[in-house]
Amino acid sequence: MKRAAPIVLADASPLIALGVVGGLAWTHALFGKVTLTAAVQGEVVPGKDRPGEREITAATRRGWLKMISGEWTEPAFAELDEGEASTLRAAVNLRRPCLILMDEKAGRAVARELGFAVTGTAGIILAAKRRRLIPAARPVFEQLLENDFRLSAELIRAVLTEAGET
DSSP states (O other), X not given: OOOOOOEXXXXXXXXXXXXXXXXXXXXXXXXXXXXXXXXXXXHHOTTSOOTTHHHHHHHHHHTSEEEOSOOOXXXXXXXXXXXXXXXXXXXXXXXXXXXXXXOOHHHHHHHHHTTOEEEOHHHHHHHHHHTTSSSOSHHHHHHHHHTTOOOOHHHHHHHHHHTTOO
């Protein structure tokens, strides 16, 4: 019996961050298509004048970002915001291997408890550096910080060390 291909599900935060730094092409190079729920799409959709919005729209037009057709109400994940909760509900209900792109600690913890692989903005930047999609990670983190995107100094240091940019 053929095993289902993994699906990559994204919460809003990594999409917005990568949109700000021009990194949505990296997600396409790393993962192919990235899927989002209607709730996440509502958080990143054009017309809200959010950072990264134009890049997200362009990635959607290119087919790199696709909205999932199903929406589920269970499990509730009441402790999470709706974007994170809808992403995890999709992962649970699709019943196939998933990689979750999510930055928020609480959502990442729940995803791991459920047995899903998880990465976030910093992990994608590191993967882009390793795959030589970008020459250096440091300028990307600097650009995120200049745009008020919150990542801990500890996380940035760890990624830069891992990337050989200490």
